[in-house]
Amino acid sequence: MSGGQTLEVIVTAAQQVTPLIRHFTLARADGAPLPAFSGGSHVIVVMRGGDRVYRNPYSLLSAPQDLGTYEIGVRRMEESRGGSHFMHDRVKVGDRLEIAHPVNLFALDKIARKHLMIAGGIGITPFMAQVEDLHGGTVPYELHYSVRSPEHAAFASRLAERAAGHVHLYYDSDRRFIDFEGLLSNQPLGTHVYVCGPTGFIGKVIDTARACGWSGSHIHWEQFSAPPAGDAFEVTLAKSQRTLMVPADRTLLEAIEAAGVEVPYLCRGGVCGFCQTRVVECDGELLHHDLYLSDADKAKGKSIMPCVSRARAKRLVLDL
Amino acid sequence: MSAAFKPDETFRGDFRYSNSPAAIRRFPLPFPEDNYMYSVNLEPHVPGPKGSVTEFAIDVDEHYVAECRERALVLAEEPLRYQALPHMMSAQWDCLELIFGSLARDYPQHFRLERQGNRWHWINRPLGLDQVFTFGDPATLPREPLDYATRQAQGDWVVMDQRDGDLWTEAGMVTTQADWSLDFDIGMTFKEWHGPVPLAHEMQVFDRALKYLLALRLDAPVRRLNWTMTVNPRLDTSPENYPKWGPDRASVTPQNAGDRVHLRVELQGLWRLPRSNAVVFGIRCYLISVRELATVPKWARRVHRVLKTLHPALVDYKGLTRYRDAVVQWLEAHDDGSPTTPGTSPE
Numbered sequence: 001m002s003g004g005q006t007l008e009v010i011v012t013a014a015q016q017v018t019p020l021i022r023h024f025t026l027a028r029a030d031g032a033p034l035p036a037f038s039g040g041s042h043v044i045v046v047m048r049g050g051d052r053v054y055r056n057p058y059s060l061l062s063a064p065q066d067l068g069t070y071e072i073g074v075r076r077m078e079e080s081r082g083g084s085h086f087m088h089d090r091v092k093v094g095d096r097l098e099i100a101h102p103v104n105l106f107a108l109d110k111i112a113r114k115h116l117m118i119a120g121g122i123g124i125t126p127f128m129a130q131v132e133d134l135h136g137g138t139v140p141y142e143l144h145y146s147v148r149s150p151e152h153a154a155f156a157s158r159l160a161e162r163a164a165g166h167v168h169l170y171y172d173s174d175r176r177f178i179d180f181e182g183l184l185s186n187q188p189l190g191t192h193v194y195v196c197g198p199t200g201f202i203g204k205v206i207d208t209a210r211a212c213g214w215s216g217s218h219i220h221w222e223q224f225s226a227p228p229a230g231d232a233f234e235v236t237l238a239k240s241q242r243t244l245m246v247p248a249d250r251t252l253l254e255a256i257e258a259a260g261v262e263v264p265y266l267c268r269g270g271v272c273g274f275c276q277t278r279v280v281e282c283d284g285e286l287l288h289h290d291l292y293l294s295d296a297d298k299a300k301g302k303s304i305m306p307c308v309s310r311a312r313a314k315r316l317v318l319d320l
Numbered sequence: 321m322s323a324a325f326k327p328d329e330t331f332r333g334d335f336r337y338s339n340s341p342a343a344i345r346r347f348p349l350p351f352p353e354d355n356y357m358y359s360v361n362l363e364p365h366v367p368g369p370k371g372s373v374t375e376f377a378i379d380v381d382e383h384y385v386a387e388c389r390e391r392a393l394v395l396a397e398e399p400l401r402y403q404a405l406p407h408m409m410s411a412q413w414d415c416l417e418l419i420f421g422s423l424a425r426d427y428p429q430h431f432r433l434e435r436q437g438n439r440w441h442w443i444n445r446p447l448g449l450d451q452v453f454t455f456g457d458p459a460t461l462p463r464e465p466l467d468y469a470t471r472q473a474q475g476d477w478v479v480m481d482q483r484d485g486d487l488w489t490e491a492g493m494v495t496t497q498a499d500w501s502l503d504f505d506i507g508m509t510f511k512e513w514h515g516p517v518p519l520a521h522e523m524q525v526f527d528r529a530l531k532y533l534l535a536l537r538l539d540a541p542v543r544r545l546n547w548t549m550t551v552n553p554r555l556d557t558s559p560e561n562y563p564k565w566g567p568d569r570a571s572v573t574p575q576n577a578g579d580r581v582h583l584r585v586e587l588q589g590l591w592r593l594p595r596s597n598a599v600v601f602g603i604r605c606y607l608i609s610v611r612e613l614a615t616v617p618k619w620a621r622r623v624h625r626v627l628k629t630l631h632p633a634l635v636d637y638k639g640l641t642r643y644r645d646a647v648v649q650w651l652e653a654h655d656d657g658s659p660t661t662p663g664t665s666p667e
Contacts, residue, residue, distance in 0.1 A: 005539050035538055036414075036594035064595060101539040104597045109483050110407040217484040266535055274535050 006046060006098040007034070012069060014093050021122060021154045022088050025062075026070045029096060033067040039130030040222070041102035043070065044268060047086045048098075053254070056083035057224045057269050059196075060102060061128035061155065070099070073154055075122040082249070103266050106196065106222035108133065113190030115141035118178065118205055120197020121152070126222060127196065128155055131163045141166055144183065146197070149173035180208040194220045223291065224269030230287065230310045237261055237320040238280050252306035261320055263306060270308035277318050279304050284313025325446055329386035332393075337553035339612050343382055347608050348373045348585050349664040350545040354625040356634075358520050362532060365541040365589050373587055374543065376426035378419060378473060379604060385446050387474045387496070387555065394495040394556050395471075400503045401558075402467045404479070404491035411479045411491060412466035413456060414593035415600050419469045444472055466491055475587075475604030478502070480510070482597055487533060489513050496555040496605045498548045498584060499639060504559070518633040533590060536599055541591040548638040549647070550584045553607045572643035577650035578611035581643060583623065610647055616666045620654035627651070 013025035028034055037060060047054040062071035074087040091097065106126050108115060115134065117127045124145055134141050143163060147153045149171050159167045170176045184193065184205075193214065195205040202221045209219050235252065236243045237259070246255040253275060256263055266272040270290030279286065279302055288298040290305035297303060304311070304318070330336045339347070350356075368374030373381070395401055404412055420442055424433035432443040438455040449472070453460040461468050470477045470493035478494065480487035487510040494502035505513050510530045520526060536542065550557055551568040572580050589602040614620040627640075628648050635644055661667065 038595055038597040101537060102594075103537060107482065107597045110481055111483070266537070272535060273531075
């Protein structure tokens with residue numbers, strides 16, 4: 001079980017909706033409906049750019065009831081290894097892409113008495129679909145959306161229409177910021193909090209919630225770590241008896257795949273834990289960038305998540 | 321499955337039940353070797369060979385009509401064999417779509433599903449049903465969607481909600497079970513539900529299985545086989561009805577074991593459900609008498625050896641303590657000691 005089957009899709013619309021975010025609409029190339037999904041799901045988009053293959057996760061932001069098309073929002077990352085730049089600069093209406101089936105690692109809790117959603121910037125995308133799932137239901141919810149300025153507030157008008165009365169907008173440009181402590185210290189029992197956005201933003205919400213006494217089971221977050229680029233390094237795959245170079249602008253997982261060795265994965269973002277690989281030998285430092293392994297596990301150095309993590313070592317041997 | 325249905329079969333009372341020669345040859349034997357121990361034997365639920373029980377996502381065989389009638393009998397006596405907690409409604413619709421969609425696609429001669437937006441038209445010819453309903457609106461069906469759909473499918477169905485890093489048993493239709501109760505287990509986590517299974521916890525089977533299932537993909541259902549034995553071809557061996565079937569175990573002798581004792585194999589399928597992100601666990605029960613099994617010489621030798629060497633904790637857990645020796649004795653005459661070929665095929 002690795003990438004699974006992919007679906008061929010055609011870009012039916014592409015629009016710059018903020019200075020940084022491009023909004024894509026995708027339909028199946030064969031005209032059939034797309035697979036049903038739940039709000040919070042993402043798809044891996046496979047981009048074939050010449051000699052390189054990019055696989056990036058993007059949250060589905062379209063209504064789960066509408067399976068004629070999927071919509072995603074892609075933020076141009078400053079330090080992109082190329083995936084977001086490819087989507088922004090090269091992908092045009094009519095182009096074909098491959099996507100994997102949706103996976104939900106950020107689902108709404110079905111027994112929550114209330115949903116409290118907190119979005120920072122591009123982190124709004126999974127909530128767009130979740131709001132559709134909650135539309136017309138009986139469980140109360142609030143969506144707090146913090147963004148630089150009105151021109152950066154992607155999808156705000158759609159939210160105003162679909163989730164009127166539930167959405168609270170905060171613009172840095174107005175010097176309005178979410179009062180995390182005020183918000184999290186004053187919620188009814190049974191509330192679940194969901195946060196998606198930049199690393200620091202997520203950390204702030206989690207820390208504040210914990211300090212306010214929230215149970216870990218009621219705190220949900222999603223962040224796809226953009227795999228940081230790093231120095232090139234060499235890796236040896238023990239079972240396949242291969243030694244290969246991981247270039248600076250490729251992930252360890254991409255390099256292993258390029259060598260024809262399969263590693264199971266779901267998110268490619270350091271979250272799901274599926275690509276966890278045993279480290280047989282490492283004479284240097286493992287650079288853990290994932291959000292899956294515990295600090296204790298990271299310190300042990302026996303496992304690595306090759307989708308985002310790297311090594312600074314002369315000799316790294318993996319159980320692959 | 322081209323064989324005709326056998327609507328007069330019974331799974332209680334006079335036990336009018338048998339497998340046709342074709343049904344015997346497609347029986348899913350769960351023993352690839354001459355001995356047996358637990359493993360996380362999950363594999364992708366991809367189409368198997370033509371005519372096999374895994375040719376299609378959901379198998380419909382010659383016992384279909386009779387098994388649906390048996391389910392209705394159980395539910396008439398004990399309505400709590402079907403239960404669904406309120407937050408499982410979207411998962412109920414997901415299950416209905418999985419079952420009806422699969423049956424209509426794979427058995428067009430028997431079932432038909434027409435979809436126009438949310439207006440669905442379902443035709444079940446073997447059971448004589450014709451229903452127009454609105455997908456997503458429970459008021460347009462005679463029963464809740466999971467109840468309605470699973471009354472028209474063989475095997476038990478358990479739906480698990482995924483939250484807090486666990487799978488919670490929170491809806492199901494359970495009438496063909498090997499001595500466990502939905503009414504007792506509803507609301508449990510994955511490991512609580514499997515609490516009574518011996519040895520497997522120590523082997524971390526459930527840690528690994530849970531981790532695997534939490535990551536189950538929409539496009540990649542999986543399956544495994546499990547097994548036990550049952551005296552008489554009784555589908556409903558529930559704890560609720562233990563007084564009805566428990567005493568049967570004392571009736572087995574080395575003379576009648578071939579006819580009385582049945583190998584009970586569960587083809588367990590696991591699917592990620594799209595709208596609810598829940599996981600449905602289908603537990604399809606196949607029954608075959610030891611005598612029918614022994615018509616395949618390799619299987620007679622195989623089962624004889626598996627039973628003879630079975631770990632004592634498994635003998636107890638599977639409830640075979642009273643009659644295992646009688647079955648081994650009955651099968652002895654069919655085991656000349658010659659080797660068996662690897663795998664489960666009849667040859």
